[in-house]
Every structure is written in structure tokens, then in C-alpha cells.
Amino acid sequence: xxxxxxxxxxxxxxxxxxxxxxxxxxxxxxxxxxxxxxxxxxxxxxxxxxxxxxxxxxxxxxxxxxxxxxxxxxxxxxxxxxxxxxxxxxxxxxxxxxxxxxxxxxxxxxxxxxxxxxxxxxxxxxxxxxxxxxxxxxxxxxxxxxxxxxxxxxxxxxxxxxxxxxxxxxxxxxxxxxxxxxxxxxxxxxxxxxxxxxxxxxxxxxxxxxxxxxxxxxxxxxxxxxxxxxxxxxxxxxxxxxxxxxxxxxxxxxxxxxxxxxxxxxxxxxxxxxxxxxxxxxxxxxxxxxxxxxxxxxxxxxxxxxxxxxxxxxxxxxxxxxxxxxxxxxxxxxxxxxxxxxxxxxxxxxxxxxxxxxxxxxxxxxxxxxxxxxxxxxxxxxxxxxxxxxxxxxxxxxxxxxxxxxxxxxxxxxxxxxxxxxxxxxxxxxxxxxxxxxxxxxxxxxxxxxxxxxxxxxxxxxxxxxxxxxxxxxxxxx
Amino acid sequence: xxxxxxxxxxxxxxxxxxxxxxxxxxxxxxxxxxxxxxxxxxxxxxxxxxxxxxxxxxxxxxxxxxxxxxxxxxxxxxxxxxxxxxxxxxxxxxxxxxxxxxxxxxxxxxxxxxxxxxxxxxxxxxxxxxxxxxxxxxxxxxxxxxxxxxxxxxxxxxxxxxxxxxxxxxxxxxxxxxxxxxxxxxxxxxxxxxxxxxxxxxxxxxxxxxxx
Numbered sequence: 306x307x308x309x310x311x312x313x314x315x316x317x318x319x320x321x322x323x324x325x326x327x328x329x330x331x332x333x334x335x336x337x338x339x340x341x342x343x344x345x346x347x348x349x350x351x352x353x354x355x356x357x358x359x360x361x362x363x364x365x366x367x368x369x370x371x372x373x374x375x376x377x378x379x380x381x382x383x384x385x386x387x388x389x390x391x392x393x394x395x396x397x398x399x400x401x402x403x404x405x406x407x408x409x410x411x412x413x414x415x416x417x418x419x420x421x422x423x424x425x426x427x428x429x430x431x432x433x434x435x436x437x438x439x440x441x442x443x444x445x446x447x448x449x450x451x452x453x454x455x456x457x458x459x460x461x462x463x464x465x466x467x468x469x470x471x472x473x474x475x476x477x478x479x480x481x482x483x484x485x486x487x488x489x490x491x492x493x494x495x496x497x498x499x500x501x502x503x504x505x506x507x508x509x510x511x512x513x514x515x516x517x518x519x520x521x522x523x524x525x526x527x528x529x530x531x532x533x534x535x536x537x538x539x540x541x542x543x544x545x546x547x548x549x550x551x552x553x554x555x556x557x558x559x560x561x562x563x564x565x566x567x568x569x570x571x572x573x574x575x576x577x578x579x580x581x582x583x584x585x586x587x588x589x590x591x592x593x594x595x596x597x598x599x600x601x602x603x604x605x606x607x608x609x610x611x612x613x614x615x616x617x618x619x620x621x622x623x624x625x626x627x628x629x630x631x632x633x634x635x636x637x638x639x640x641x642x643x644x645x646x647x648x649x650x651x652x653x654x655x656x657x658x659x660x661x662x663x664x665x666x667x668x669x670x671x672x673x674x675x676x677x678x679x680x681x682x683x684x685x686x687x688x689x690x691x692x693x694x695x696x697x698x699x700x701x702x703x704x705x706x707x708x709x710x711x712x713x714x715x716x717x718x719x720x721x722x723x724x725x726x727x728x729x730x731x732x733x734x735x736x737x738x739x740x741x742x743x744x745x746x747x748x749x750x751x752x753x754x755x756x757x758x759x760x761x762x763x764x765x766x767x768x769x770x771x772x773x774x775x776x777x778x779x780x781x782x783x
Numbered sequence: 784x785x786x787x788x789x790x791x792x793x794x795x796x797x798x799x800x801x802x803x804x805x806x807x808x809x810x811x812x813x814x815x816x817x818x819x820x821x822x823x824x825x826x827x828x829x830x831x832x833x834x835x836x837x838x839x840x841x842x843x844x845x846x847x848x849x850x851x852x853x854x855x856x857x858x859x860x861x862x863x864x865x866x867x868x869x870x871x872x873x874x875x876x877x878x879x880x881x882x883x884x885x886x887x888x889x890x891x892x893x894x895x896x897x898x899x900x901x902x903x904x905x906x907x908x909x910x911x912x913x914x915x916x917x918x919x920x921x922x923x924x925x926x927x928x929x930x931x932x933x934x935x936x937x938x939x940x941x942x943x944x945x946x947x948x949x950x951x952x953x954x955x956x957x958x959x960x961x962x963x964x965x966x967x968x969x970x971x972x973x974x975x976x977x978x979x980x981x982x983x984x985x986x987x988x989x990x991x992x993x994x995x
Contacts, residue, residue, distance in 0.1 A: 331828075331831075334831075334835065338835045338838060338839065341839060342838060342839075342842055345842035345843075345845070345846055346842075349845070349846065349849060352849055352850070352853055356853065456882070456893065691890075762890070779982075780891075780893050781879070781882060781893040781894065781983045782982040783861070783882075
């Protein structure tokens, strides 16, 4: 028996086609899968590149922000010239991209990256003391480009209740003499409490030594001292009597002149202060400048006899010592000083949560508000609502505060600062910060209450001269 | 004249017909060999199909997981605050809509919480263990109705872990897995976890966090 396949040749040809179709299907399936996997891998690679590019861009933004911060804290030149002339990371001004409102500085950042560069742009408002800046960085990895935008605020960079930039000495005593050598001394506390509260900052930030007597409530952990010649050194922004100080005194005097608040001698100031105190919630308002002359007939009259209701100010009190004064010359005030006073009715020295603030002042006369006083015609930038103005400042010499004090805001002196609670029952309360350049002596030898408490809101946007003391802080990312 | 030899032609035709057939043995051997080859091909196709399916599924879940966590990180990185619900199934992010407007009156116009966004781990039947109906949803407005499905199914929690954990308001930890429930390709899956520190977090929060 045999089986016959008719037309054998044609069947063989058909089988080859079938095999070919099967192979084609198989190859197509493999090709599709390969294409799919390849596409997926490409997507993963692209995502990886995107993440890397973004990380590089953000890292570059931080490097550029650090460059800007270094330019801020280097006081040998202006902010922009420091950027241009930096030995480590010089930027170039791009006039074509700059506008009337802001200037563009840029550079390529290669360090600390490996085989990667980031293009960094710093946009700075065209102002003598720019309050903010913007960093835009771009990084490209593979075919992916990512951009990071970081907005920076220029804020006071030394958050502490007591700030002293004097190099000081190595002495550890708690006498006034040790303070006069440029150190911070907090003494007393045996009869009544003496507190230095750092809040969310430090209690004491000092280039020299900070010596605290045993009875004073100042936690050692909130003290940073002997910072001179270290990376944490506070720059010297307190040159006695010079125009190179933390504040531009002439700018404040210009506001006082324009708003009728400049008192040329103590007699007119005392008269104005007494007149103001007679009114309900009476106080002198605005920036109050008092010229102090050595031969002023009322030189010793800052006392309760001549100021029975004390010195009451809403705003800023400037003691403008004449050039004849030296750093250790002093004027003593035993009268009560209320500058932006806080409500102390619930004050409990052992509980920092009861430390109120009277800052910022609320003006009853808008014309006295420094924000509303135009001094641009005198070559000064007007104050803005964002500015933090100090409560009390003097350009040289010593304002020795012996009486009651209720002051909210910054107290500034380029010289030795002397605050002594001389009588039982007195309250010396400072909410903000004390910034001194010649040592600070804070003393409560009797039964009064003495408190210095840090308030960041009173100094983070301090209206310093040419942004002195300011550092670049990251505000927000876009 | 040449005469045709019919006898010779007939004989030749018969011989040809006898040679063109197969014997039974030949057919049986050929059939057996054919079946073997065919079953081998079928087995190959089956394994190849499973392998293809597995590769495709693995690529899919890997891509889904990578895209999802990258998207969560990109949003959390720019949030002004981050938090999670008690179950760890919902991540809540807040954003400042206008950096020049101080909505919360704290003198900082750039740290407001103008709108909330959410990432939600959802299970369809109330049970986290049934992964086929678990999904990851993004709500561009927490109180709105529109949403975007980031992972439509197969989402699962890692053993003993929440999907979202926030420590100190400063560090977001995201952990989840995706499983492809197709049994024949042997359940492809991926587990992924990542952290992100919001760059616009409140300044009072620190960045030193203990990852739970």
C-alpha cells in the first residue's frame, strides 16, 4: 500500500510561505517587544537625566546663593563689585540682559560638580541696598535641560538677643571693667531676676568673651563667644563716630529734619517729651533725633525730675553725639524710657512666653511715620514699610541707662553699652536685640527685673546702611 | 516516420507513481517528528509569550512607579507645608499661589498656604490586601472634584509601612509597590521608596529627621 500526494511540488512551496509567515510574526513580536523595552529604557534614562539635571540646577543655585552671601558679608566693597571682583567665583555683568530695574550677573559653575557645568544667573535689583535677589540656574544632562529658581532675601544675619562685634579679651570676670574691654558681661540676679532670652536665636553672640554671673538666667548653650578670627566672626559694623556704621545716621537725621523731629539740644527735647507725655497715649512719634553737646546746659537732666513722665517714643530715638565725644564719654539717663513699649502687665521673668513686644509701633500721626517722609531729594533712599527701624541708637559715647526701660526694637551703639538696673522694683525690659561695638555691661545688682529677649521680627529686615549685617537667605523656590 | 511506443510510456508512468507515494512507516515517522517539532515550537511560543509579557509588565510597572514617585517628589519639593493623614494613605501639600501676596499676614508673602493638593492611596473594596483595585490618585485641588490617576491598579503597601510618612514637617517618605496581577507571567512587581525635603518648608522646621 502506498499513499500518494498529488501536486507535491506546489504543497512544498506553500509550506515555505507558512514558515516564512510564522518567522515574520515571531520576528515582529520580538521587534515590537524590543522597541517597547527600548522606549521604556529611554523614558527611564530621560527621567534619570531630568532628575540629575534638576539636582545639578538646584545645587548650582545654592552655590550661586553662597556666592551672593559671600559678596554680602565681605564689606571691602559693595555687593555688586564684590560679585564682579571675587577671586574665587567672579561673575560678569550682562548689560544686554540687564534692565533699568535689575542687573544680571552670571557665571558658569563647575565646582563641586564632576564633568558637569551649571549656568548661574543672579538678578539683583538696581538699588543701593537691594532687599532681595533672584538666582536662576540651568543644567543640561543628556538631552534634558532643567532650571531652578531661588528667591533670596537680604536679612540681618546675626540672630541673638545680645550681639557684640568687639574682639574682646580673654578675661572671664563679670565686672564692668571687663565689659569695657569689649566683652559682654551679664551680672547680678541675686536680688532680682536678670534674663537674656535668645528665643529662636541665641542669647549672646560675641566675638570676645561672654561672662555671665551665676545668678543670671542665660543658658550656656545659647551663648556663642570668642568668635573673633573664626569662621563665625561678626564683621565690625560699629566703627565709633565714623560714617561707616551699621546705620546711616544721616539718613535718619534727614527724616527727623523733614518731619520736624530734630531737637538741637536737650532742653527742647525735654520740653517736647514732657508736652507729648501729657496727652493720652502721649509720645513723640517718628524718628526723633536729639543732638548732644558736651556744654549742653541740660546735660545732666535726663532724670525723673526733668522728665517726670519719662521719655516716650513711638518709632526711633537717635542720640546724636557731637564729634567732641569719645567712645567712653557718657550721658546718664535715670528717667523712664518707653520706646515702642510693650504691655508688661503679665510679665513673668521666669516665663519667656510672657515677654511681649511693642514692635512695630503704631503711629497715630501718619505724617510722622518714616515710611511717609520723602528724603529722596536729599540723596537718601526712603524707608519702606518692610524696613525694621531700630528703637534706640547713638553714634558714639555711652548712654548709661539706669532707670526703667521698656523698649521694643533694636538698641544700637558702636561704643560701650551700659545698662544698669539701679533701683529695687525697676523694670528694664528690652524686646529685640542689643547690638554693641565696644562691649556690653548688663547688670541688675538690686531687686529690679532685667530682661533682654530676642525678637527676630524687630531686626530681620533691619534698615542698615548698604545692607550691612545682612546675609542672603533663601526665601522660596519656584 | 516514428511511431509512439505506448507500452514503454505506460511502464514509466507506473514507476513514477510508485516512487511518489509514502509508506505508512514514513508517514508515522514524519508525523511523530512533526508533532515533536510543533510541540517544541508551541512550548517555545508559550515561554516566549510569558517572557514577553513579563518583560512588558515589568517595564510598565517600573515606569509607573518611577513616574509616580518622581511626580510626587516634584510637587512636594515646592510645597510650603507637608503633612499626612493618620492612616498614612493621604499626603497633603500646600502651595503659595502668589509669591507677592501675603495671604496669612505674617509679613512673608511667599510662604502662604493658598491651596492644598493631595496624593491618595485608594482601595476600591476597603481592603488594602486586594491590590487589583488599589490606585494612586493625585488631586490638584484637595477640595475639588478633578483628579488624575497616577497608578490605576496593582498598588500595594510595603509590609508594615504607610504609603506616606512625614517627619517633623520637613521630610516626606513615600513607599509603595506595584504588582502586575497577571498570573501567567508570574506576577511582575516593583517596590519603591523615596524621600523628599520640601524646599519651601516653614523655617521653623529642621531638616534632621529620623526616617521611620
